[in-house]
């Protein structure tokens with residue numbers, strides 16, 4: 001399938017099918033994330049996996065905002081997305097950017113396999129850091145629900161800004177026309 005078709009079909013499900021995520025599929029998603037580019041190749045992304053039915057899953061679920069928890073509990077896997085904001089080279093101002101880059105790679109690989117991640121900013125970061133005893137330079141950024149969507153079809157009414165609103169051609173006031 002054309003990559004753009006995969007990207008157009010992907011959406012953020014808020015409910016997952018009661019179908020397990022095979023371990024090899026999960027590994028493939030992280031393998032995709034691993035090969036993302038990063039500033040100075042510092043690779044500041046970390047992913048903490050919590051499988052449904054484990055203590056880690058219960059702890060991570062518990063950090064979610066109630067509106068997220070209501071549907072995220074159907075996901076067979078929850079992942080804590082963490083940016084390492086300082087390493088042996090000092091502070092990394094691109095840590096969050098690069099976690100996003102790796103998360104994007106994961107998302108594209110996942111969508112190609114019919115797995116649709118749901119990213120959540122709606123969770124208690126301090127509680128997550130405490131629950132998993134993260135070191136101070138490990139900044140929790142997202143909880144990522146992973147699984148096969150309950151409904152494989154994107155909901156109607158999804159929208160994006162038009163290209164000319166987000167891409168400029170040579171000057172800030174010249175919308176990109178594509179030619």
Ligand SMILES: Cc1cc2nc3c(=O)[nH]c(=O)nc-3n(C[C@H](O)[C@H](O)[C@H](O)COP(=O)(O)O)c2cc1C
Pocket residue numbers: 010011012013014068119120121122123142158
């Ligand atoms: C970093 C990030 C945080 C998000 N946080 C939440 C969240 O807490 N709860 C939620 O329901 N959706 C959340 N979303 C999903 C967005 O609302 C969704 O991606 C956006 O509306 C576009 O819809 P689509 O992914 O279906 O194309 C988040 C997405 C991202 C990338």
